[in-house]
Amino acid sequence: MTRKDVESLFKTHYTQMYHLALTLLFDEAKSKDVVSEVFANLISSSAVVRADNAKAFLMASVRHRCLNVLQHMQVQERFARLLIADSDALVSNNTAEEQMQMEELMRYLQNSLPPMSLEIFRLRYLQEMTCQEVAEALNVSRQTVHTHLKQTVEKIRTYYNSNSKAI
Secondary structure, eight states: OOHHHHHHHHHHHHHHHHHHHHHHHOOHHHHHHHHHHHHHHHHHSOOOOOGGGHHHHHHHHHHHHHHHHHHHHHHHHHHHHHHHHHHHHHHHHOOHHHHHHHHHHHHHHHHHSOHHHHHHHIIIIISOOOHHHHHHHHTOOHHHHHHHHHHHHHHHHHHHHHHHHHO
């Protein structure tokens, strides 16, 4: 598809696509991102959208992308709950061994994460800010926040996998 074709589809279907995303996500910024990603993928791919099914294709694309976003959000929320539950347990029990494990994990993160990832992790999970709030506070995109959080989760997973094998 040419850029002009995509622009025409954008002008014709953007509002309906945005409303569908907003209905599914309940978040204006995420909804705009989803619709933008659908059009960006359309521009960068060699997909051909026929005029007779363009609306159905675009709406299905928005729906699928929204489902992916929702699934990703659920994973992040589960991780945050686990992290908070673990830290609450450590604080409430406050045994010497548990405290040492938490301190060791924090040292590991401080030594292995870039400063931006560490700050995003701190704001998101310790200050309990939303991804959008973190992005605004650090003047970065939400995608940057998600990328750093994903890398941090992988580091934590690697840390726990290597430490659980040692036990």
